Amino acid sequence: MIFSQKILIWYAKNKRTLPWRRTKDPYRIWLSEIMLQQTRVAQGLPYYLRFTEQFPTVQDLANAPEERILKLWQGLGYYSRARNLHATAKTIVTDYEGKFPDTYKELKKLKGVGDYTASAIASICFDQPEPVVDGNVFRVLSRYYGVGIPINSGKGADYFKKLAREVMDVDNIRDYNQAIMEFGAIQCAPKNPNCGICPLKNGCVALQKNKVNQLPVKLNKTKVRNRYFNYLVVIDSSNKTVLKQREGKGIWQNLWEFPLLETKKKIDQKELEAGIKEVISINDSPEIYQFNTNDIIHKLSHQHLHTKFWILKTDTALKEGIQLGTLDQYPVPVLIADFIKTFKI
Numbered sequence: 001m002i003f004s005q006k007i008l009i010w011y012a013k014n015k016r017t018l019p020w021r022r023t024k025d026p027y028r029i030w031l032s033e034i035m036l037q038q039t040r041v042a043q044g045l046p047y048y049l050r051f052t053e054q055f056p057t058v059q060d061l062a063n064a065p066e067e068r069i070l071k072l073w074q075g076l077g078y079y080s081r082a083r084n085l086h087a088t089a090k091t092i093v094t095d096y097e098g099k100f101p102d103t104y105k106e107l108k109k110l111k112g113v114g115d116y117t118a119s120a121i122a123s124i125c126f127d128q129p130e131p132v133v134d135g136n137v138f139r140v141l142s143r144y145y146g147v148g149i150p151i152n153s154g155k156g157a158d159y160f161k162k163l164a165r166e167v168m169d170v171d172n173i174r175d176y177n178q179a180i181m182e183f184g185a186i187q188c189a190p191k192n193p194n195c196g197i198c199p200l201k202n203g204c205v206a207l208q209k210n211k212v213n214q215l216p217v218k219l220n221k222t223k224v225r226n227r228y229f230n231y232l233v234v235i236d237s238s239n240k241t242v243l244k245q246r247e248g249k250g251i252w253q254n255l256w257e258f259p260l261l262e263t264k265k266k267i268d269q270k271e272l273e274a275g276i277k278e279v280i281s282i283n284d285s286p287e288i289y290q291f292n293t294n295d296i297i298h299k300l301s302h303q304h305l306h307t308k309f310w311i312l313k314t315d316t317a318l319k320e321g322i323q324l325g326t327l328d329q330y331p332v333p334v335l336i337a338d339f340i341k342t343f344k345i
Contacts, residue, residue, distance in 0.1 A: 005169070006199045007176065007200075008172065008176060010179070010183060011175065011182055011183065016182065016186075018032075019032075019045075020032035024174075026102075027058045028052060029120065029121055030088075030113075031048060031051060031052065032048055034084070034117065035047055035076065037078070037117075039076060039078075041185070057098075061086065062086070062090045062092070062093040064086070067254075067331055069082055069085070070082055071331040074331050074334065074337060075337065080253070088111045091111065092110075102122070102128075103128065104119060104122040107121050107122055116132055119132045123173045124177065129173050130173070132177045132180070133157075135184070136181045136182075136184025136188070137160075137164060137181060138216050139188055140180055140183055141164060142160070143188060143206035143215045144200055144204050144206070146211065147163070147215070147216070150216075150217045150218055150219045151217065152218050188200075191213075193212065222302055223302070224303065225304070226303075226304050226306060227262060227304070228262065228264065228266055228306045229305050230261040230267065230308050230310060231258040231261075231339075232258055232259040232261060232276065232312055233291070233309055233311050233339075233343070234259065234314060235311065235313050235314070237314075237315055237317070238321070239324050240321030240322060241258070241324055242259055242280065243256040243258060243322060243327070243332075244259055251300065256331060256336075259279040261275045263275070272288070282312070282314050283316045284316055286313055286314040286316075287314075288310060288311070288313075290311075291308070291310065291343065292307075292308060292309055296335065298334075298335045305335065307335060
């Protein structure tokens, strides 16, 4: 029995019941694929259900305000995905008359849709013979065929895409692509896979050579940058505070946060006081205390944010202040959301 047949037989017995597996609607497949990038199914599923309830069609998503989309996305991370979703939904409605293109080539022209997502939509929705290669597929192919080429290198991307095309089941591409991804997620797991019950164990090179924990190979390209965030939670006599919307192309674009003083290193209260006027205009000398004794270290893919929240009580009426009770209405980074949940005036 060949590789693809074994994968399909395993899938028929072990696949999880997931809502996007009950449809060929490209809108819902696209939505699920974007949400599951860098995200586990267990984390992404509630978001998928909320989005499909709030925005049943691509037209609904296109017509929604960005702030509403970002609020629904809050906590899922990698917020550029949400902004790209919105932009692509508008493109589908305006340029494609509300219908997703049915070829890999056209799908790849959409914002936020790369090789993997285009292949997934083309194969699952339109039965196009395009192989998918995500992290799960990299792992299965690397281990089974004993390939040590780094998966995050140009050579590796080309090699595994070619290999995936050679071994795919062209006649049952929709199920096969979902099967090999599911196999990698459940059976050929990143850590401690149960190789003893694996249907591919007799042909798996990594198992035979005792290299299961060494494959796939990935180059370490990530250099972590440490940043030091000091959030100023300013509260006036009317229990109003200030939020500002982030701008530019950096992290958390268009999300809301408290006034931020970013420094090159950790600072104490005296140093903070010297920098307050850089970020907010207050006429008096506010009462200041530090909310969290130890830095909150919020880890992003390439950055570690060492964060302090400082509470500043002022008699200055905040002109653009908002009531503390309305903070949960704004789309904010999870770092801010966690603070809002725990902060009591």
